[in-house]
Amino acid sequence: MRQPKLSLIIPYERRLDNLRLALQGLARQTMSPADFEVVVGTTKYDDDYVATCREVVDRINLVTVMSDERFEIPRARNLAMRQATGDVIVNIDADTLLPPHGLQHLYERHYAFGQNACVVGQVVGYGNNYDGDVSHVVPEPFEIWQKRLEELHGIVERPRDPRFQVEHVIPWSFAWTGLVALPAGLVRKHDLYFDESFIGWGVDDIEWGYRIAATGTPILLRPDAYAIHLPHVRDSAANFVTEAITYRQFLRKWPGPDVELAAAFSDYEANGLYLDYLAAVRAVLRDGADLLGTVRVVTDGTASLFLGVPLDREHHILDAEVRDVTRSAASVEILPLAGLAVPYEDGSAANCRVLPTIDRLPAKYVAKVRATARRLVGADAEGAR
Numbered sequence: 001m002r003q004p005k006l007s008l009i010i011p012y013e014r015r016l017d018n019l020r021l022a023l024q025g026l027a028r029q030t031m032s033p034a035d036f037e038v039v040v041g042t043t044k045y046d047d048d049y050v051a052t053c054r055e056v057v058d059r060i061n062l063v064t065v066m067s068d069e070r071f072e073i074p075r076a077r078n079l080a081m082r083q084a085t086g087d088v089i090v091n092i093d094a095d096t097l098l099p100p101h102g103l104q105h106l107y108e109r110h111y112a113f114g115q116n117a118c119v120v121g122q123v124v125g126y127g128n129n130y131d132g133d134v135s136h137v138v139p140e141p142f143e144i145w146q147k148r149l150e151e152l153h154g155i156v157e158r159p160r161d162p163r164f165q166v167e168h169v170i171p172w173s174f175a176w177t178g179l180v181a182l183p184a185g186l187v188r189k190h191d192l193y194f195d196e197s198f199i200g201w202g203v204d205d206i207e208w209g210y211r212i213a214a215t216g217t218p219i220l221l222r223p224d225a226y227a228i229h230l231p232h233v234r235d236s237a238a239n240f241v242t243e244a245i246t247y248r249q250f251l252r253k254w255p256g257p258d259v260e261l262a263a264a265f266s267d268y269e270a271n272g273l274y275l276d277y278l279a280a281v282r283a284v285l286r287d288g289a290d291l292l293g294t295v296r297v298v299t300d301g302t303a304s305l306f307l308g309v310p311l312d313r314e315h316h317i318l319d320a321e322v323r324d325v326t327r328s329a330a331s332v333e334i335l336p337l338a339g340l341a342v343p344y345e346d347g348s349a350a351n352c353r354v355l356p357t358i359d360r361l362p363a364k365y366v367a368k369v370r371a372t373a374r375r376l377v378g379a380d381a382e383g384a385r
Helices: 016-027 047-054 073-081 102-110 142-150 184-190 204-214 236-253 257-265 267-284 320-327 363-377
Strands: 006-011 036-042 061-066 088-092 118-124 179-183 219-229 291-299 302-311 331-335 351-354
Touching: 006 016, 006 073, 006 102, 016 036, 016 047, 016 142, 036 073, 047 061, 061 073, 073 088, 088 102, 088 184, 102 118, 102 219, 142 219, 179 184, 179 204, 179 219, 184 204, 204 219, 204 236, 236 257, 257 267, 267 291, 291 320, 302 320, 302 363, 351 363
Parallel strands: 006 036, 006 088, 036 061, 118 219, 302 351
Antiparallel strands: 088 179, 118 179, 291 302, 291 331
């Protein structure tokens, strides 16, 4: 068999109805079955899963990679990506339904000439947790979903995915894995696998996108690549809990104003706020200051934090009072974060001071920093000021 052009990567656990529809959609692609493979990463042998695969295995090249470890999406994706043989890696979800021309158009329009880009496609109905809980889903036959795909007239000229309706500013903010592709050679050259230390819902995909962007690879939103997001059961409250934890992990790993905005407002909102936020910070900085930072000082085993500290380009502290406090400290950590969001745990500081620079920012940013200060000292503590 010749090397496939595309490798479709799907993480799977407990969404058999959705996976069946997704596989049926892939079995109806106009691209030759010899030109693409489907690699599923999972962590549990399941007779029903195997039976579902048998329904399509004569029409697509389907590979399953299994592990006996606990299922986590980043691990499942990596299991599949490391076995992929195609020229281009296409990450989708088990609830992504592609139109019949989806793979052929993706390859011919964006990768046939060896283009080195990360292509993000529309995923219609991809509202994530902001659409609320879903406690029950009634399965519908493939023919119903096929008809819905056919009804997506004008989606290229008039995108339905909200990410495609706004200016794309932060490159990684929209790199959601519902439908995103990049050359396999790029993955291997830069070790662009998912960070398996991210546990639970959310953030692992945009952290992956952050690292893609850091290689200098353009992340391009292409409305002519699109799919439907299939509904599934969802506990939004539980997802938001793990998302808050993983955002702090993201922020600890890559501290900066773009990641801080996403942790404070969400990736989608951060994309829209970024330029406004940079302008607002510039407006409050005085001579010699280049950014606002967070300073954590530990003295006699007690942690104190300062938010909104003016820093120069090398992250030196410019506020005289804060600088004096650091001289007698056992340890000092300086992060390029104004305080909208920080990677420290709830109640981890004895006191937290918000510097006056913060109060000169627009109210929406001031509110986030004040909330951070309260969180750091504990909701009922007196140390936040």
